[in-house]
Amino acid sequence: xxxxxxxxxxxxxxxxxxxxxxxxxxxxxxxxxxxxxxxxxxxxxxxxxxxxxxxxxxxxxxxxxxxxxxxxxxxxxxxxxxxxxxxxxxxxxxxxxxxxxxxxxxxxxxxxxxxxxxxxxxxxxxxxxxxxxxxxxxxxxxxxxxxxxxxxxxxxxxxxxxxxxxxxxxx
Amino acid sequence: xxxxxxxxxxxxxxxxxxxxxxxxxxxxxxxxxxxxxxxxxxxxxxxxxxxxxxxxxxxxxxxxxxxxxxxxxxxxxxxxxxxxxxxxxxxxxxxxxxxxxxxxxxxxxxxxxxxxxxxxxxxxxxxxxxxxxxxxxxxxxxxxxxxxxxxxxxxxxxxxxxxxxxxxxxxxxxxxxxxxxxxxxxxxxxxxxxxxxxxxxxxxxxxxxxxxxxxxxxxxxxxxxxxxxxxxxxxxxxxxxxxxxxxxxxxxxxxxxxxxxxxxxxxxxxxxxxxxxxxxxxxxxxxxxxxxxxxxxxxxxxxxxxxxxxxxxxxxxxxxxxxxxxxxxxxxxxxxxxxxxxxxxxxxxxxxxxxxxxxxxxxxxxxxxxxxxxxxxxx
Numbered sequence: 279x280x281x282x283x284x285x286x287x288x289x290x291x292x293x294x295x296x297x298x299x300x301x302x303x304x305x306x307x308x309x310x311x312x313x314x315x316x317x318x319x320x321x322x323x324x325x326x327x328x329x330x331x332x333x334x335x336x337x338x339x340x341x342x343x344x345x346x347x348x349x350x351x352x353x354x355x356x357x358x359x360x361x362x363x364x365x366x367x368x369x370x371x372x373x374x375x376x377x378x379x380x381x382x383x384x385x386x387x388x389x390x391x392x393x394x395x396x397x398x399x400x401x402x403x404x405x406x407x408x409x410x411x412x413x414x415x416x417x418x419x420x421x422x423x424x425x426x427x428x429x430x431x432x433x434x435x436x437x438x439x440x441x442x443x444x445x446x447x448x449x
Numbered sequence: 450x451x452x453x454x455x456x457x458x459x460x461x462x463x464x465x466x467x468x469x470x471x472x473x474x475x476x477x478x479x480x481x482x483x484x485x486x487x488x489x490x491x492x493x494x495x496x497x498x499x500x501x502x503x504x505x506x507x508x509x510x511x512x513x514x515x516x517x518x519x520x521x522x523x524x525x526x527x528x529x530x531x532x533x534x535x536x537x538x539x540x541x542x543x544x545x546x547x548x549x550x551x552x553x554x555x556x557x558x559x560x561x562x563x564x565x566x567x568x569x570x571x572x573x574x575x576x577x578x579x580x581x582x583x584x585x586x587x588x589x590x591x592x593x594x595x596x597x598x599x600x601x602x603x604x605x606x607x608x609x610x611x612x613x614x615x616x617x618x619x620x621x622x623x624x625x626x627x628x629x630x631x632x633x634x635x636x637x638x639x640x641x642x643x644x645x646x647x648x649x650x651x652x653x654x655x656x657x658x659x660x661x662x663x664x665x666x667x668x669x670x671x672x673x674x675x676x677x678x679x680x681x682x683x684x685x686x687x688x689x690x691x692x693x694x695x696x697x698x699x700x701x702x703x704x705x706x707x708x709x710x711x712x713x714x715x716x717x718x719x720x721x722x723x724x725x726x727x728x729x730x731x732x733x734x735x736x737x738x739x740x741x742x743x744x745x746x747x748x749x750x751x752x753x754x755x756x757x758x759x760x761x762x763x764x765x766x767x768x769x770x771x772x773x774x775x776x777x778x779x780x781x782x783x784x785x786x787x788x789x790x791x792x793x794x795x796x797x798x799x800x801x802x803x804x805x806x807x808x809x810x811x812x813x814x815x816x817x818x819x820x821x822x823x824x825x826x827x828x
Binding site for chain 2: 332334339343344
């Protein structure tokens with residue numbers, strides 16, 4: 279990887295992490311949702327670097343163009359947006375700490391195992407793998423090996439769609 | 450521009466003989482904006498005013514330069530020189546961010562437009578998905594800008610724009626799918642290649658023709674894509690977000706000077722991108738009917754081929770841009786409920802029907818187009 283590409287990767291990583299921290303800690307909910315936009319965009323760039331071109335495209339379509347808009351709509355319906363400050367009233371420490379440590383240690387274990395699996399492959403094979411277009415394999419996996427889960431999810435989405443229409447119907 | 454932006458950047462590097470590759474990649478990206486987007490934006494404002502004038506039996510701009518052609522530069526200078534005004538109580542950060550997002554969305558799409566076999570900025574294998582993805586960035590831009598203005602007209606316009614764009618993305622995506630079914634790829638260059646016509650070769654793909662005439666479902670789907678694109682670019686009859694008679698100027702009410710200029714540039718570029726998308730997917734891109742430039746009667750130099758292909762693509766696209774402007778003086782504006790009704794009860798079911806119909810056609814006729822069937826029966 280050339281120096282310029284590495285620089286862009288570092289920039290994308292910084293953008294993702296910093297904007298994610300802003301989402302969690304910014305006192306103004308509107309700015310928190312705007313920085314969520316930056317997080318989604320940063321994740322899309324990380325997908326590109328991981329060789330997952332199709333996922334990067336879908337990430338932008340679904341999250342940047344869709345989910346963010348819905349979140350912004352919901353946020354803009356909030357009253358006294360600029361005066362409101364988000365703050366946790368009762369500071370709880372014990373349970374969040376235990377759950378956080380548990381969650382991150384399990385995440386670390388899973389991702390660490392994945393990284394070890396990846397690193398065990400020969401590097402030249404990996405490079406070839408990363409350069410492959412991912413659209414076709416994803417399509418074949420969805421309509422082949424994972425057809426049943428895929429269909430189950432589509433039924434779930436259909437249910438959500440019908441529910442939305444029922445909620446929004448003229449009374 | 451070279452074979453693609455990476456190769457172009459490389460040739461720039463070898464030509465100048467210095468500097469890192471990424472710098473030249475940035476230069477070639479900037480070239481897209483300054484050589485394509487800006488001139489088109491300028492010419493489009495002029496063409497819009499001239500064509501509108503023709504439709505209304507007026508003269509239009511005629512004072513600055515020959516046929517008023519220098520009006521473009523006068524407008525540009527005016528926008529640059531105008532006071533950059535931010536209303537009191539506006540959210541400065543969002544107000545500044547919004548025009549940038551709109552321009553990123555519109556100009557980013559130019560990277561994958563197939564202006565010619567050798568003139569694609571980056572012929573990536575998720576081309577159409579990229580095109581579709583990068584233009585969705587415009588919607589949050591419009592919404593945030595309208596919120597940042599702290600103006601009720603702006604906010605109403607921005608809300609309408611976002612709702613409209615998010616809704617019409619669905620029929621647009623669905624009416625792209627038949628082409629993907631036919632060509633089996635998302636790569637824009639390959640899709641245009643497959644719409645060529647060749648007498649000589651006897652490959653499985655000949656004689657083939659524009660996707661518009663591949664099968665009846667595709668013919669319908671092309672129109673759905675155009676109508677959906679019209680709504681996504683907020684053009685009449687779908688210009689509710691700007692509706693002058695109700696909302697002053699909609700989401701860009703409070704924007705002045707170069708910020709308004711960026712909004713206008715983004716909008717015109719978006720119209721160009723939408724027309725180019727229809728051209729590339731359904732109207733054969735740079736292909737000329739019945740002619741294959743590479744196998745012509747006499748050999749044509751490759752530079753000339755690139756030039757001819759660029760001209761053909763531009764002619765088709767600009768014709769569609771003209772149709773967009775033509776519709777402006779032909780159709781009245783829709784109401785909000787009619788807009789949503791058209792999308793969800795009209796375009797989405799029709800687009801689904803086209804996807805399903807194309808799939809059945811591909812299965813029944815083994816992927817052959819109408820032209821191939823006729824040629825097959827003839828010979």
